[in-house]
Amino acid sequence: MPPVPALSRATPPDTAPGPGAARVAGGNATPALDWLAAPPTHPEEMKAACDLRLGPLRLSAGARMTPAAVLASGVCTGLILLGVAVVVRAGRR
Numbered sequence: 001m002p003p004v005p006a007l008s009r010a011t012p013p014d015t016a017p018g019p020g021a022a023r024v025a026g027g028n029a030t031p032a033l034d035w036l037a038a039p040p041t042h043p044e045e046m047k048a049a050c051d052l053r054l055g056p057l058r059l060s061a062g063a064r065m066t067p068a069a070v071l072a073s074g075v076c077t078g079l080i081l082l083g084v085a086v087v088v089r090a091g092r093r
Helices: 067-092
Strands: 046-054 057-065
Touching: 057 067
Parallel strands: none
Antiparallel strands: 046 057
């Protein structure tokens, strides 16, 4: 049985990288949002990242979207709100 990829890249606990870093082979720590520096996979790709620090807690988030994904999420949101409006209106009767 081949090794599980996620576990085979992890460093041993005694050489674990610091907080906010991914574990990779050889103990080299890399930032969690390295993919933001990668070349775009779509000519009109949009990227965003946020790093929030609250005392000892550190949260990192990132997103990638194309214009088609923005339109699709808008259509889905509109359909959900339309469905909620129908249910609320039916509940008032």
